[in-house]
Amino acid sequence: MDGQKVIVIGAGISGLATVYYVKKKRPQARVVLLESSGRIGGKIKTVRRDGFLIECGPEGYMARKPTLTKLIKDLGLGDQLVRSNTGTYYIYVNHRLRRMPEGSVMGIPTKLLPMVTTGLISPIGKLRAGLDLLIPRVYQDRDISLAEFFGRRLGPELVTNMIEPLLSGIYNGNLSDMSLEATLPQFAAIEKKHRSLILGMKHIQPPKQAGAPKKAEGRFLSLSCGLDVLTEKLASFADDVMLNTPVSHVEPGKAVLSDGTAIEADAVILATSPKQLGPLLDFPEAWGLTNDKRTTTATVAMGFKKASVESLDGTGYVVSRKEGLNITACSWMDRKWPYTAPEDCALVRTYVGTAENAAIVEESDEAIEEKALTDLRKVGKIGTPLFSVITRQIDNMPQYTVNHNQRVQAFEQALENRKGVYACGAMLHGVGLPDCVDNAMHVAEQVGMDLKVKEKAVIE
Template sequence: MEKAKKRIAVVGSGITGLTVAYRLQQTIKEQDLPYEVIVLESSIRSGGKLYTMKFGEQFIDLGAESIDTRLPDAIGLIKELELEDQVEYSQNGKPDIYAFNKLYQLDSDTYKGIPVKRTDIWKFDLISFQGKLSFLKDTYFSRTEESEEVSTRDYFAQRVGDEVAEYAAEPYISKVYSSEIDEIGIKGLNEPLFALEKEHGTITKALEAHPELIDGDGNYLTFMDGLETLTRELSERLQQNIRYSKKVTDIKKSISHTYIVDINKKEQLRVDSVVVATDSGAYNQIFSDIELSDYFKDTKMGSIGFVLFSFPKGALKNPPEGNGVLSVRRNNSYIQSIVWLNKKWAHHAQKDEELLGVYFGRSSDSIMMSLSNKQIEEAILKDLNKMLSIEVDPNYRIIKRWPNAIPQFSVNHEERTKNLNEFLEEKYPGLYLIGNGMDGFGVNNCIRQGNNTAMEVINYLKNTI
């Protein structure tokens, strides 16, 4: 008699869930394993925060805007899926920084705003004379002996000085994490520079040894039909495995190393392993075990919003030199960053309109998310006029809010995650919590977690009677 197949449930079909399901299905087929994969998605679509909308003949991303090419995970998957011919790389350098009511273009080689060559600090009009001296002093000494977790602000301030940390590095980091760097733990970011500094002794030596990290053309990629091209391809390959409108409301241990997954509060599924690939903010809605919930009861999620503006051609009277704008925290602006789509992506370059993607809101700004669309538009248009001297009304605008969507990696996040994983291994073997709230944020980190977790699940099931 044929042995019953072991069943794996993947909760969530964002990029993390789709990657782990794809890898599992791939391994099952290659090794002819008696396992099956079921993906449970609460909504009617896959993709999560890779969210592309079509307007006429053009595609616009209203969620994640691009993928960092300086990390290998996404590019590896794109090549494997044979999507390279649909990829487009960023152009026209890097964003300007808006501070003190002025746009600054960092003309020298930088990594996330930090000068690669120490002497280039003298070219930074953004930084005061005292700030430049502080940078030269702090970059001279090695700080690699530091073993305890510190905030990202403290980490950079100790190495590049307070001003470079606040006015150069923070705008780059805040663009991704929607949070102030004095709240984020450096280890939780999975920042490549953290490991490279330990290898080379100082940040500047690490950057000089790795020119591939330099800010500029080609740092980011998208697809001509939007980032959802990637998740759409994965979804199509997994179409027999995905179940839509299946909201997981509880996961409990059962007999013989199995779990009972409660779906929509009216049906149950027995599985041998569960991978939860949702936002970490949803964990408390899924698990009723108080001991488990204690590990993520203090999890904080930030909100962010996006507005696509179309303006008449030539509407930017004070355009940035680069392909967008990053706003420093002290601006007291609602705008966090601006992507000038016409300048960043070749397929938008010849449009007869100016397309600006504006990200607004920070983790400390809960008021902005509560405003009406009209109030948000008025506030952002006022800021755009200050920054780019746009005085005309937009042709159209599209607003998208992402409430509680961005994990806030507080200090000691890495230690808490390690403790949680040890608890799961002991008390919940076969249950895995992954996604953008666990081990780094962004498409590359999500794909990496998906790849690694798939192998862990296979190994676990092979060793479970």
């Protein structure tokens, strides 16, 4: 049967990976990619300027998650894979940069001496964190917020000064809203097995190797050619790519465009942002995900002459929210990824916008750059930038609030009643690039099986 058609809505990493995996499973199917904006890539956007390579969205991904690495190698881009440099990471708290204590994992201590000697936590805060060794389990198979879980285990000071800045740098959310089960289920599992997070984290750390100490490897991977090369490569597997083509709504067997045109298909896959899910499907469980909290953020990438930036041994820092700065984190990109800047230059990327301070992202480029520079100069010495590139993500970062998994389960059960309609993306099972690719692969496998069954039924 040669006439099967698949529509994929959304040209971010989830939609593009879905296109690739559907074509891999059903090479004879015609795959049409619909994108409401004028470009592919979604949050992935790479800018090349004056010898700099600037990732405006994700800069890389966690190396321990294998699906994306395999995809990159399958696409013939394996020789472009690079691992991030390692270096000291800092937290800006109490008006100064302080090193992360050695052995800390997501702010949770696994070594005694570095925790005792760190200036990040007061003596009372350290004693309170130590009660983790004694108190009973907090998680009782009922979803709770990260703030409640870590606060009850380790105390409010360690959460405010260490855990919250680190997690906000990743998820940009409010720990009081964020779901333990959906965001960091591994910590619930560690507590369930070991009771104490400190003992549990220490137990799962890899044993020391005998002989000479092994040089630490960076935890992230990226592409030296730019992540947009990955998205362009994936888009080439679509039979048709239709940009500037917003979809009004989706029904089993068709997608209706905003101009009223209906495109029929054997399968329609939604790989959209969460705010589009409810309007496209218009059933309560879809609106439940659309109406969940999202955050607005911006990145400010600035190029400098290397001599004008204070040299520190490290790759960046996060900022405690109690400091009242506009920036939430800063990455020294040329130290983390040396290929991103000319040898005599530095590339600094800062992040602005939080759940409580989204309004700053709506300001002009000039105002955002000035506020970012003001904050950077409170932290360290920095000169005048050669240029800046500002990228906004408006109301577009999904937040996995408490009971997120239950809402996703209800949505997926409701979606099963719309035969031939599927969904994947960051609003469901993980916001990282590998999570999105993994989700896309599983959805494409289901689509492939369903199309095969449909083909067989027609033949018979």
